[in-house]
Amino acid sequence: MNNPSHADQWWLASLGRTLIWARLRLLEAGTAEVLDSDGNTLPYDSEDSARAALFDAEFVAYDGLDEEDALSRGFSLAEVSPPQGGNDDLLRARMVQQLGARA
Numbered sequence: 808m809n810n811p812s813h814a815d816q817w818w819l820a821s822l823g824r825t826l827i828w829a830r831l832r833l834l835e836a837g838t839a840e841v842l843d844s845d846g847n848t849l850p851y852d853s854e855d856s857a858r859a860a861l862f863d864a865e866f867v868a869y870d871g872l873d874e875e876d877a878l879s880r881g882f883s884l885a886e887v888s889p890p891q892g893g894n895d896d897l898l899r900a901r902m903v904q905q906l907g908a909r910a
Contacts, residue, residue, distance in 0.1 A: 817889035818866040821880040824906040828890055829866055830898070831857050846899035882906055 816831040830842040831854075839857035841849045851857035867876070869889060877884045890901035 817869040818861050819869055819887075820864065820866045821882065824881060826882065826887060826904040826906065827866075828902045828904065829861060829864075830889075831861065842895055842898065842902070844902040846895065846902070848895070 814833045816833070818829045818831055820827045820829075827844045829844065832840050832842070833854055834840065837853060839851045839854045841851065841857055841861065843849060849857075849860075851860065867880075872884060874884050877887075886906060887904065890898050890904070892898040892901060
C-alpha cells in the first residue's frame with residue numbers, strides 16, 4: 808500500500824462519539840487527493856487547497872492532536888487509530904468509527 812510516489816496523512820472530525828476520517832494523499836506531481844468518508848476521492852491542485860478544504864469541513868490532522876485536544880473532542884488518543892485496509896474499497900467501510908460508550 809505504501810507507494811513511494813505519494814505520502815498519506817490522516818485527518819478526523821468528531822460528532823459526539825462518532826469519528827469521521829479522511830485521508831489526504833500528497834502526490835508526486837505536487838497535487839493532492841482526499842479520500843472522504845463516503846469513499847470518494849476528491850482531487851485538489853495542491854496540498855494547501857486540500858488542507859483548506861479539510862479545515863473548512865472542521866477536520867484536524869490526526870498527527871497534530873495531543874491528548875488534551877482529543878479529550879476536548881470527546882475521545883482519548885488511546886482509543887483511536889486511523890483506519891487500515893489494503894485498498895480504498897476496504898477503507899471505505901472503516902472511515903466512520905463509532906466509539907464505545909463512556910464508562
